[in-house]
Amino acid sequence: MVAINDLRDLFNTQGYKVIIVADGEPVSSVKKKDGVIAQVPAGGVAMVLDPIAKATDALYIARAKRAEEREPLDKNDKMMVGNADGNYILKRLFINEEDLEGYYFGFSNQTLWPLCHVAFEEPQFNPEWFEQYKRVNQVYADAIEAEIKGKTLVWIHDYQLAMVPSMLSKNKDTIVGMFWHIPWPTWEVFRVLPFKKEILTSMLQADFLAFHRNYQASNFLDTVERELEARIDKETQQVHYKNHVTTVKSLPLGLDIDVVRSLVHVEEQETPLSQTIRELFGIEEKKDHPLKWYFDKYKVIFGVDRLDYTKGIRQRLQALDTFFERNPQYIGKVVYLGIIAPSREKIESYKKVRKQAKQLESMINKKYGTKNWKPLHLLHVLFNREDILNFYHSADVCLVTPLDDGMNLVSKEFVVASAMSANPGMLVLSQFAGSATDLGNAIIVNPYDKIEVAEGIKQGLEMKPEEKRTRIDSMTEMLEEKNVYDWGYTFIRDAIQAGKLALAKEQ
Ligand code: F6P
16 A cells, blocks of 8 residues: 555655646635635545645645635745645636636636536537637646756646646656546547647647546547547557657546545534534534434435536436335435535536526425425535535435546545444445446446436445445455555656656657
């Protein structure tokens, strides 16, 4: 098993400065009554990049989300982040409102996002957005260039930054690695993108390119083969294009399992989320933890999602309807608690998901609800990681049913937190989540098949405790082995190797 110190050793022996570049910040600064305070995001890519940055003393470049995020920064827009586990420097980029529209709400999340996820949402193509996307990618590239000194590994993350590799100047001491965290679609889907050649040729200027799963990497290679005059060596997964070699690999992201475990309290505590739940369910009794009260009384099916059409929220609620219809014995005994984090709210297709979820929630609650019991509780709140982990720990079933997902860390976090309970729950997981390959001992379902999901829920609720224990423990063992440090270690090692190879071939 690779631990944080192995990653630290690798970083020390290789002698490369690491620059991590992503849209999302590992820490945000939020204005509260007593001033601006640091807040850790509850999910997303940035959350797991934090321990990697700590182990490699990295410089982390990310987009600031609010104007008040300037407050804790020095004159170079940097601040020190960290704790006893390590420190690193965060540099924030401030993007103007107009470019943000095209870069984030436009090209990233209305063009590439629906194009890459098979969720049947039509991608929008707007040349102006692409111009704004490139402008913001150039802001990132300039910030990176200003920081390159000596041997440097630039590690670019995700679809928001696909044009950055083509914007970096060539330098024999610089290695460029890129990780694509969302799915890569088949060529038949990708080919419709009017800007496809620019995106592909930029990504091929990275020395090392990784995806979570094999099918995503092979979809990428297939797309390159059909769109560009490139030579692909299938054996070594190397693409030779215009005098440059890019090594392509699949490398599934794991969890910062030690951090996850440290956040799960066996003694339950009152938190902002548990207070919200107390209010929601009208639990006045303060002497006991509200969730304990609730979890003792009902069997709880839990879901945590960003409000996004790829997460299959509508299909999941429909499956819950089917579950109660086919299993009336559970009426009054089981509840679904869905925590939904607002996301990309300006975009129409996201507003639509919220509306659909509301309508279904009230329809299903009307259909089955009794005087004192409602089957569905949807909470539209921004959650924090600790709260959610403690929910996982107590839930009977966790429903993770995306229609398409690059990896999905919710499913992995649930398994680890649940394993810490004396009586673990069970995971019902979409076969279309990247994590389904790692978590084969969950109940795997097709999220579009309401009956299959309903049956999966029933199976999860009725599974014998010994079987749940065996399944959850075996998945946890694998997550321990394939943790985030192993992922970071392998990426950095292989990217450096690929960078050296690319240089040797070019000379
Ligand atoms: O990989 C998917 C991703 O877009 C990440 O880049 C990001 O961390 C997460 O989803 C959340 O997205 P957003 O920051 O747009 O809410």
